[in-house]
Amino acid sequence: MTILGTAFGMVFYLLQVVSGESGYAQNGDLEDAELDDYYSFSCYSQLEVNRSHHSLTCTFDDPDINSTNLELEICGALLEINCLNFTKLQEVYYIKTKKFLLIGDSEICVKLGEKSITCKKMNIVKIVKPEAPFNISVVYREGANDFVVTFNTSHLQKKYVKNLMHDVAYRQEKVENNWMHVNLSSTKLTLLQRKLQDDAMYEIKVRSIPYSSDYFEGFWSEWSPSYHFRTPETKRAGLSLLYGPVSRIIKRLLNNCVRNQER
Numbered sequence: 594m595t596i597l598g599t600a601f602g603m604v605f606y607l608l609q610v611v612s613g614e615s616g617y618a619q620n621g622d623l624e625d626a627e628l629d630d631y632y633s634f635s636c637y638s639q640l641e642v643n644r645s646h647h648s649l650t651c652t653f654d655d656p657d658i659n660s661t662n663l664e665l666e667i668c669g670a671l672l673e674i675n676c677l678n679f680t681k682l683q684e685v686y687y688i689k690t691k692k693f694l695l696i697g698d699s700e701i702c703v704k705l706g707e708k709s710i711t712c713k714k715m716n717i718v719k720i721v722k723p724e725a726p727f728n729i730s731v732v733y734r735e736g737a738n739d740f741v742v743t744f745n746t747s748h749l750q751k752k753y754v755k756n757l758m759h760d761v762a763y764r765q766e767k768v769e770n771n772w773m774h775v776n777l778s779s780t781k782l783t784l785l786q787r788k789l790q791d792d793a794m795y796e797i798k799v800r801s802i803p804y805s806s807d808y809f810e811g812f813w814s815e816w817s818p819s820y821h822f823r824t825p826e827t828k829r830a831g832l833s834l835l836y837g838p839v840s841r842i843i844k845r846l847l848n849n850c851v852r853n854q855e856r
C-alpha cells in the first residue's frame with residue numbers, strides 16, 4: 594500500500610471508531626448517565642474520630658430520593674476484607690471502622706439487593722472533613738491594644754490529619770457587615786484594636802480544612818460555635834503611649850538619664 598493509501602485507511606478506521614462510539618452513547622450510555630445522576634451521592638471521611646477508628650459518611654445528593662431499599666457498600670483499599678456495608682441512619686449512610694488502608698482508591702456502590710446500580714471511585718484520604726474546632730475565645734490586651742484569639746482542635750492530638758488550615762471569620766454584630774476572614778495554620782491569632790470598631794459587639798468563629806499541599810485533602814469542617822465579645826469604649830490613641838511597651842522603654846531611658854546625672 595502507498596503512504597496515501599495507508600493514511601486513507603487510518604482516517605476510515607478512525608471514522609468508524611468515532612461513529613461507533615457515538616452510536617453506543619445514543620443507545621445505552623445516556624440512560625446510564627441519567628441513572629447515575631438520579632442516584633448521585635457524596636461522601637466525606639473523618640480519620641481517627643474515636644482513637645484509631647475512622648468514619649465514612651455518605652448521603653444522596655437528592656434529598657427526596659426514596660432510599661428505602663437502597664444500600665451502600667465500599668470495596669477495595671480495605672484491610673483484611675474486600676467489602677464493607679454501610680449502616681443506614683435515616684437519610685445518612687455511615688461506617689465506623691479501623692479497616693481503611695488509607696492508600697489507593699475504593700469503590701463505593703449503591704445497591705438494590707444484590708445489584709449494583711451505580712458506583713463511584715473515591716480515595717478516603719482525599720475526602721477528609723476535619724472535626725470542627727472548639728473553645729474559641731478572645732482576650733483583650735490593654736497594653737498591646739490588641740485581641741488575642743485562641744481556639745483548640747482535636748487534630749492536634751491526631752497522627753494522620755495534623756496539618757490544617759483554619760479560616761477565622763469575624764464580624765460586628767447587628768450591622769449588615771460582611772465577614773472578615775483570616776487564614777492561618779496555628780491556633781492563635783492577634784487582631785489589632787484599631788482594625789475594629791470601639792464599643793461594639795463582635796461575633797467570631799473558625800473552621801478547618803486539610804492543608805492543600807498535604808497527603809490528606811478534603812472539605813471544610815463545620816464552623817465552631819461562635820464566641821461573642823465587646824470591644825472597649827475608647828481607643829486611648831495618644832494616651833496608650835504612656836502605657837504600652839514604648840512607654841516602658843521611654844521610662845527606662847529617663848530613669849537611666851536620672852541615674853547617670855546622680856553619679
Ligand SMILES: *[C@@H]1O[C@H](CO)[C@@H](O)[C@H](O)[C@H]1NC(C)=O
Nearest residue numbers: 641642643644645646648689
Ligand atoms: C469510642 O469508641 C468506644 C469503643 O469503641 C465507645 O465505647 C465510645 O462510646 C466511642 N466514643 C465516641 C465519642 O464515639
Ligand SMILES: *[C@@H]1O[C@H](CO)[C@@H](O)[C@H](O)[C@H]1NC(C)=O
Nearest residue numbers: 657658659660661662663705
Ligand atoms: C419507597 O419505596 C418502597 C419500595 O421500594 C415503597 O414501599 C415505599 O412506599 C416508597 N416510599 C415512598 C415515600 O414513596
Ligand SMILES: *[C@@H]1O[C@H](CO)[C@@H](O)[C@H](O)[C@H]1NC(C)=O
Nearest residue numbers: 664666676677678704706707
Ligand atoms: C452486606 O450486605 C449484603 C446484602 O445487602 C449481604 O449479602 C452481605 O453479607 C453483607 N456483607 C457484610 C460484610 O456484612
Ligand SMILES: *[C@@H]1O[C@H](CO)[C@@H](O)[C@H](O)[C@H]1NC(C)=O
Nearest residue numbers: 727728729730731743744745
Ligand atoms: C478554653 O480556652 C481557654 C483560653 O485559652 C482556656 O483557659 C480553657 O481552659 C479552655 N477550656 C477548655 C475546656 O479547653
Ligand SMILES: *[C@@H]1O[C@H](CO)[C@@H](O)[C@H](O)[C@H]1NC(C)=O
Nearest residue numbers: 728743744745746747749750
Ligand atoms: C485542647 O483540647 C484537648 C482535649 O480535646 C485538651 O487536652 C487540651 O489541653 C486543649 N488545649 C488547649 C490549649 O486548651
Ligand SMILES: *[C@@H]1O[C@H](CO)[C@@H](O)[C@H](O)[C@H]1NC(C)=O
Nearest residue numbers: 758760773774775776777805
Ligand atoms: C484563605 O485560603 C483559601 C483557600 O486557600 C482562599 O480561597 C482564600 O482566598 C484565603 N483567604 C484569605 C483571606 O487569605
